[in-house]
Amino acid sequence: MNYVxxxxxxxxxxxxxxxxxxxxxxxxxxxxxxxxxxxxxxxFLLSWAYGALTTLGVGGLIGTASSAVLGLSNWLGDAALVWGVGGRAGTLAARPTFVPLSAPGVAIVLILTVAFVAAAKKSRFGGEIKRGAWCGICLGTSASVAGFAAVPLALAANWLGGTVYGAIA
Structure with a gap:
């Protein structure tokens, strides 16, 4: 489980x-x-949405990479809060509602991953694309205002996957 x-x-x-x-x-x-x-x-905004989408229970390499980025960000941020400004670290509440990705929704995430990697590598906006995904991973799990997009993103991925794969079948 991802926590922030x-x-x-x-x-x-x-x-x-x-x-x-x-x-x-x-x-x-x-x-x-x-x-x-x-x-x-x-x-930035599109890659933010992609980053938030990867925190929604996606498994395999993509989910592991997303969890690793979140874990590293948690550690870096906590270290900065404690040693940088003398604050305290602590776990926030996760989103109270969770919409899991369906099998076609997970397939859409895989397709989006290919698009993300290609865009980050070839686009002149590569830095913004990477920064957006990182930001989405960090904020997509929180229950705060930043996490508001996670449920609609999951619903959209599930709908798109169902539409695309329903049309193929």
């Missing part, structure tokens, strides 16, 4: 803040061409 600590959520929030600050074009530029500037957030 204060440190893990802090790492995810730091990644989100980093992305927001480095993306911010300025008020004047944003008002001048909002669609252009908002569209540059798409790689």
């Amino acid at each position: 600590t204060y440190g893990g959520v802090t790492v995810g929030a730091c990644l989100l803040v980093w992305q927001a600050i480095t993306w911010w074009p300025g008020r004047k530029q944003l008002l001048k061409d909002p669609v252009k500037h908002a569209s540059t957030l798409a790689p």
Whole structure:
């Protein structure tokens, strides 16, 4: 089971803040061409959704990698809280509701993994794509506002998988 600590959520929030600050074009530029500037957030947001989706009980190598990233983020964040600012580490409550991925939903996650790896390797947004997935893994398990997307993401993956694989069968 994936769990998240204060440190893990802090790492995810730091990644989100980093992305927001480095993306911010300025008020004047944003008002001048909002669609252009908002569209540059798409790689981060899509990979955030992918990262959150991998925390939903996906097994195998993908689930193990996601759990390892979350565990490392929990440790790094807890260490930073305790030794960096003199705070305390602790486990947060996980999402109270959980929608497991169906077999077709898990197949969609595998397809998305191939797309994620290709995009992270070939796209000029590779850093943002990796940062988005890392952020999604850290925040997708929490029960807070950041975890709100996990249930709709699982439902969407299950629906898409059912639609795609139902059409093939």
